[in-house]
Amino acid sequence: EKVNFINFFHNIIDRFEMNKYEQDLSFVRRLPNKSYWVWIDKDKMTQVLDNVLSNAIKYSPEGGTITCKVEIKNKMLQVNVSDQGVGIPKEQVDRIFDRFYRVDKARSRKLGGTGLGLAIAREMIEAHDGRIWAESKEGKGTTIKITLPMMHQKRGDA
Numbered sequence: 105e106k107v108n109f110i111n112f113f114h115n116i117i118d119r120f121e122m123n124k125y126e127q128d129l130s131f132v133r134r135l136p137n138k139s140y141w142v143w144i145d146k147d148k149m150t151q152v153l154d155n156v157l158s159n160a161i162k163y164s165p166e167g168g169t170i171t172c173k174v175e176i177k178n179k180m181l182q183v184n185v186s187d188q189g190v191g192i193p194k195e196q197v198d199r200i201f202d203r204f205y206r207v208d209k210a211r212s213r214k215l216g217g218t219g220l221g222l223a224i225a226r227e228m229i230e231a232h233d234g235r236i237w238a239e240s241k242e243g244k245g246t247t248i249k250i251t252l253p254m255m256h257q258k259r260g261d262a
């Protein structure tokens with residue numbers, strides 16, 4: 105269905121911002137103040153963003169900031185979710201999208217989850233003709249980046 109991604113993403117972040125977490129966390133939004141239209145399955149896209157945001161929260165330190173950003177790059181919508189958490193070792197950063205793959209089994213087990221979230225996310229994003237990948241620095245944080253094709257922007261839609 106046709107969705108204004110900006111409103112859609114604001115609503116998801118609102119829901120996460122209202123929860124209480126073990127750590128003190130702040131959410132920063134860098135979303136443009138206009139409409140960006142995409143053709144998406146809302147339930148599936150909610151599942152993807154829920155997983156990416158819950159991961160960011162799960163691996164954030166006390167006082168951490170989670171930054172959500174949307175911009176247009178090469179005519180694609182690009183969504184970045186960054187945290188200041190433990191990060192992911194360089195040689196494992198692409199493997200986190202594999203089924204059941206979890207960095208540091210002990211740490212991950214304590215934090216819960218099955219290791220399926222990002223594998224499902226990749227499947228869903230690719231079904232939307234987009235891409236999803238991670239950039240990370242150990243000890244500094246992780247950014248998950250998603251691109252999605254944009255719908256033709258009608259004049260006056262902004």
Ligand code: ATP
Pocket residue numbers: 155159160163187189190191192200201205206207208212216217218219220221222223246
């Ligand atoms: P599930 O999502 O199924 O509940 P999960 O969160 O462990 O379980 P994924 O979301 O697929 O599984 O993530 C896979 C692994 O990638 C995680 O176990 C974790 O080791 C690593 N990971 C994912 N996001 C982050 C992040 N923001 N910071 C650090 N590590 C991460």
Ligand code: MG
Pocket residue numbers: 155158159217221222
């Ligand atoms: Mg997860």
